[in-house]
Amino acid sequence: MINYKSTIKYIVDYDEPFASLVEYMDQHSVTRVPVVFFELQVKQLIDKITKGTDRQIIDAISKAYALRNLKQHNFVTHDESNESIALTKFIEMFVRNMSEKMRVKPITDKRFKAHASQLTNILNEANSYVSKTTNDKANFREYLQDFLSEVKQDFESNKRAITLRTDNLSKLLKSSEAHGDQRLIYTKIVELCERYVEPFFQFISHTQDKNGFIPTMVRLREFFAEQEMLDEEAEVGRFILNFSSYTKDIQHVYDRINDYRRKGQQDLIVFNGFEKAFNHLSEIVMGMQDGLLVRNDLHNNQDFIESYKRFDNIKADNEKHGNVSINYTDLIEHFKNIEKDLVFSSRRSSQNSPLTQEINLERLALDKESASLLRARNQKNKQLILKISKLIKLHFSSFTKLEEPMDIIGDIHKILSAHMDDYRPFFTLYAYTNIRKKLLAIEKQGRIRVCVGYDQRKTFAYNGISYKYRPILIQDLT
Amino acid sequence: MNIEQINIKKSIQIYDELTKGRIINRHIYSSSTHSLIDNPLFQELRENLDIYTNQYQMSGHELIDDGEYFYLIYKKLESSTNQLIKTKVYSAIIVLVRCVTHLQARLYESIKNVNYGIEIKEINEIELPEEYLLILEKAKLGTLDKAVEYLADRSFLIKTNRDKYVLSNAGLSIVDEIVERQNG
Structure with a gap:
């Protein structure tokens, strides 16, 4: 214990622990501070001044900031139930007035x-x-x-x-x-x-x-x-x-x-x-992400529209078409005219509607023929795709027990050209791009390793033409 | 009601503005003084409101007087559930003001005061989070700079001679309405 005057003197000269306490009180809006926090501040101060300060002064500071000493001189009150201390009014004002940063607090x-x-x-x-x-x-x-x-x-x-x-x-x-x-x-x-x-x-x-x-x-x-x-x-x-x-x-x-x-x-x-x-x-818009294809825009969303009162039915720019300024009555009338011209009066041109056109029967027949050709070609393509898929499934479903790296593009070419009468080199490319994802997935599982031969080129020949490609090599890791 | 007191030149300009779906605000920007001044078209409307109300009523519209600005609405579409322009305007203002006050952490003053304003260039530099993009998409606004241009085209924003945009009377009233609704 040291006397009142000396304690005050050391508090004035080394005010950091109390200044930190007041700062803590302001930051946390509390009047009591944990004793541990206070002791830590005292320790930090002593650690800071240890070098170059007289041993006697360091001892005096320790004594001045000892809890017992502070309590004795009525600078702090100690609550033992939760191990916290509070500065008395006098010392709080004293410290606040000393420190530029935290001047006296206004009064409520x-x-x-x-x-x-x-x-x-x-x-x-x-x-x-x-x-x-x-x-x-x-x-x-x-x-x-x-x-x-x-x-x-x-x-x-x-x-x-x-x-x-x-x-x-x-x-x-x-x-x-x-x-x-x-x-x-x-x-x-x-x-x-x-x-x-x-x-x-x-x-x-x-x-x-x-x-x-x-x-x-x-x-x-x-x-x-x-x-x-x-x-x-x-x-x-x-x-x-x-x-x-x-x-x-x-x-x-x-x-x-x-x-x-x-x-x-x-x-x-x-x-x-x-x-x-x-x-x-944002919530409204996220709620609209439900996969529905119709009425899925903000301008149809009643929640949003009703949230705000102004600008309902505000005039659109007449010069721009395709917005709400469209005249539906005129539009319906217009469609009726087109309908009449096309269905009921196909042999004569309409004098009234600018959109009517004489129907060209020859053109219609040609269109019909090309449509059936297109259907046939689509059918054939479908069958081809099915056939390629079956062959790929049959020959490339497993990549286990490979004795040496497999050149997947070369192998696809061999299989497809051997089993398909109407084979074209393009099929190999198509088949490879289709199983590429599967290969990457198996590689992720750690069953195979897929290497791209960046610096290599291989060729396969078909109908006397050589096709050069960069090999994709598959190695079995099992 | 005396039709002779109508200023025909201004009346044509008013018609041109209103039928293009634009707002006639109380104030317009004067590039010579770099400040907001009284809008002569607004004054013309205010002084002859009855005559102009009749004029637009006769063409199936309604002239709306909101105190600080005028605009036209379609009378015939009273119960329309499709509010493309309204939703575009409100969502553009919500996205823009939020972007300025939140993403750019600027004060509201910066989009309100002609001495500050926002630039298209700086808007384009902002990397918008996903939620902003989704709102712009669902409101059919495209990008944020397009939204700004849309608002300016309809006179919800005023462009200053420094190529910056600030809120007009109508834009400010929307901000007030949004704030009132959210804080009310």
Whole structure:
């Protein structure tokens, strides 16, 4: 243990452990910090200063930051149930004021409202002042002085805190070029304004109301005057006078931050709104991925259409065809004319419809013939494909027990040319491309290895023509 | 109702714009001052609204006055379930604003203020995630730059002399509606 003064001295000179504690409290929005965390900060500080620092000083720092010592001097409170510590109000303010980064925190409206209600209670109690005993009178005066001092301190420190934070945030906003950073700063501005500045401003604005803070203070001053307590009367009088400057200063800060807040708030509202709108739209679109071929576009989706009210049936550009501006009545009439011309009046040309055309019977017969030829050719192709598939299945279903690498393209050629009367070299290519996937799958299973002979060329001959190809070699791994 | 007070030159321009499915906004962009100025066509419509309402009613349309802008709708298609243009406009704005505020992490101000705006060039540089592409496809918009051009063609976006686009009065009102619906 070391004495109070020395402890304070070492805390001032080596404030890192307490500064880290306050930072932890702010980051996690808590008032208690695990003892382990605190001890770790002390250890880190000692490790950092070990080199080049006198052994005696290191010992003194260890003693100053010993939990027992801090508890003894009322710097921390220790909760043994969950092994956590909390800084006492005095040391927290002390550390915050020392550190540029984390200055004094603004005060929430709860505290000001509590002050106002406390003031009303004080005034009520003052009415029975005359009937109090000497001791009670002394206690009351002491309580009153503490109260005034606390209120003054709160108002002063809060004014400083919000002014400083507003300054810092506006400076940051001006210096940040990235829009992502700006949105983050705006979020902080909105939070500062809504949590601290606006409630304080509202409180200050209502202090002049009939039962507001200042008229109550005036009544308190009158009470002191009646009791001929001149010091107290003067103290309250000074407080009331100073108060007008608070109003002015806070009004200024409030106006400034409110401009940013409006801008930032609008941005955040739009940002959040569009996050939701986009996700909603995305869900609708994903829901449309059901494989249906009809009415599968957004413009037929009633969920989406009904989500928004404006621009129903908005006019389309008349110059573009094929959109909703189409005249269905005209279209039906037009089709009727075509139908008449083609079916019922095929031998005469229509005078009315620009789309009619005389039917050419010879052309129709030719078309019919070519259609039947096409059908026959398709039929033949189908049979050919079936035949190739059967041959491939029969000869290449298994690649086991290969004694030497198999040249798959050459082998396909041999099999197909031997078994098909109408063989063409193209069939080999077709068959290979069809079993390539199967080969890769078997290779993945580790049963074979497929090698491409990039630097090799092989040939097969058919009808006196040589066909050169790059061999694909299959080796059995089993 | 006095037909003589109609400015024929403006009336022809209004007809041309509205029948092409475009919006007549309260403000238009002035390249000489690089700012938004009052739209003379909007003023003409506002001052002679009864006459113009009649004119379009007689051709099977309805002139819609939304305060900050005018547009035409088909009167005869009151119960149409197919809303190609509406869905195109809304989905294009949703995709565009989300892209600007989320993918580009820019402030809403950048698509609202004529001093900023968005460029086709920078839009083309964005690698859009799959969900954006799917929405653009299902809304028949194609690509994001095409969607921007579509909105500009219909006067939901204004093109500045710096080849940048910002939201027009109609575009802003859609953003407000979307935000109101989602946050309401």
